[in-house]
C-alpha cells in the first residue's frame with residue numbers, strides 16, 4: 001500500500017521509503033541523545049511499522065545491540081513468528097555481517113539503508129550477503145535512501161565526541177570526563 005499523504009508536517013517524505021527512513025532517523029537521534037552511536041531502524045510489515053529501535057551497545061553492554069538487530073528481534077516478538085517474511089527493514093547505516101546474517105536467517109523481503117559503511121557494510125560495500133547463492137535466502141536491497149542525512153547524523157556525533165575529548169584533555173583536571181572517551185565506530 002502506498003501511503004501518500006499531502007502536507008505531512010514532518011515534511012518532504014517524497015516516497016514511502018523516505019517516510020520510513022525518517023522514522024529510522026528519529027531512532028538514530030534518540031541513540032545520540034543516549035550517547036550511543038546514532039544508528040536507527042524500523043521494521044515495516046504490510047505497510048505498518050511493527051518495530052523500531054536504535055543502537056544500545058554501550059547501555060546494554062551487548063555487542064549484538066545494533067539498531068536493526070534489535071528491531072528485527074522486536075518485530076518477531078510483535079508478529080509472533082521468527083520468520084520476517086513480508087517485512088522490510090529500514091536502517092540508517094548499511095548493515096554489518098551480523099545484522100545482514102540475521103536478515104538472511106529471518107527471511108526478510110527487503111532492506112532499505114541510508115549511508116553505506118566502508119568499514120563494515122555487508123549489503124554491497126564489503127560483502128553482499130543479500131545475493132549469495134550459497135545461502136538459503138536472498139532479499140532485495142535499496143541503498144542510499146536519505147543517505148546524506150543518515151551520514152551527517154553520524155558525522156555530527158563523532159565531531160562532537162572529538163571536540164569534547166579535546167576540551168577534556170585541555171582541562172588540568174582531565175581524566176574523568178564523565179563518559180568513555182573511546183567510542184568506537186560501528
Ligand SMILES: [Zn+2]
Pocket residue numbers: 066069095096097098099100
Ligand atoms: Zn549490525
